[in-house]
Amino acid sequence: MGNLYLIRHGQASFGADDYDVLSPVGVRQSQALGEHLAQLGLRLDRCVAGDLRRQQDTARLALQALHHGGSPVPAIETDAAFNEFDADGVIRTLLPGLMADEPNALDVLRDCANNRSEFQRLFAIMVQRWHRGEHALDGLESWAAFIRRVQGGLDRVLDGAGSGDNIAIFTSGGTIAALLHLITGVTPDQAFALNWQIINTSLTQVKFRGREVALASFNSQAHVQLLRTPSLVTYR
Structure with a gap:
């Protein structure tokens, strides 16, 4: 079986004029993730990221640290299907x-x-x-449309995956909630209850065979917990 690693982006600039920029904490979280993956000896066959700056920069910094730790790294593929909802x-x-x-x-x-x-x-x-869907959306992407977008991205990744591939997907909390809904069948309410617990740069592991997928682990925080620096555990 292959593995998908769903990775939430590092801490962005909450409350600033441009949220879509990693904070200094977000930069360190991303580097810590790559360092930890190198220590685990994880070899990534593919890396996919949404096109938001915080997703791309998290992927870039993590892969740089992984490469510095001695592991070969793939190029970053971009698929806007993994962008956050609006x-x-x-x-x-x-x-x-x-x-x-x-x-x-x-x-x-x-x-x-x-x-x-x-x-x-x-x-x-x-x-x-x-x-x-309790209010008129006035052109806003609906939950149903968001789910279709994320499903399309997941299908493209799985269709292009080799047997036994390890694939990192750098994305956002809401997108991971949508994927949990699609993969496990939890309700949207349950998916977002889980979403609020997802820390920045955590890993959620999904096993796959063809288009068959199963959740293996959720919201792993080992890379920041082992550093014993509480400030690196952030939710926004």
């Missing part, structure tokens, strides 16, 4: 309908860097309404 679009579209129940929501979102826990609570509500 979180900003979800907020813009669903925030007006949230205001009646959460009158302070706009203030929280304007200063999300200093209101992380409250932002997460509100964001989880909006994501739930999005994937349940």
Whole structure:
């Protein structure tokens, strides 16, 4: 059987003007991941990443560290199917309908860097309404369309995979939630409950044979836990 390693990107710049940039912590997390994979002696046959900057940079830094550790590394293939869902679009579209129940929501979102826990609570509500289709989406990618996009990316990877290949997929938390939904059959609510637990640069391992897939492990954090640096364990 082959292995897919679903890897969430390193910590991005939450609360900054451009979220899609790795923070210094995100850079170190990505390097630590590659160093750990080199210590394990893992040989990657392929590497696929979404086209978001944080996904590409995580892949690049991890592969650099893996190569420095003595392992050959593949080129990075890009497939936008593994991009995150449009979180900003979800907020813009669903925030007006949230205001009646959460009158302070706009203030929280304007200063999300200093209101992380409250932002997460509100964001989880909006994501739930999005994937349940409880509001008009006004051109926003729906949950069903997102699932079709991710399924297409997974099918392309599997169709191009060799027997026994080890393939890294650098992606995002919401995309991993969608893949968990597709692979295990958990509900969208359950998938996003798991999503909120996925740390930056964690590994989720999926075994495959042809197009048959099975979850082997979820949200492995060993590469940062072994460094005994709590600041490297981040969720956003």
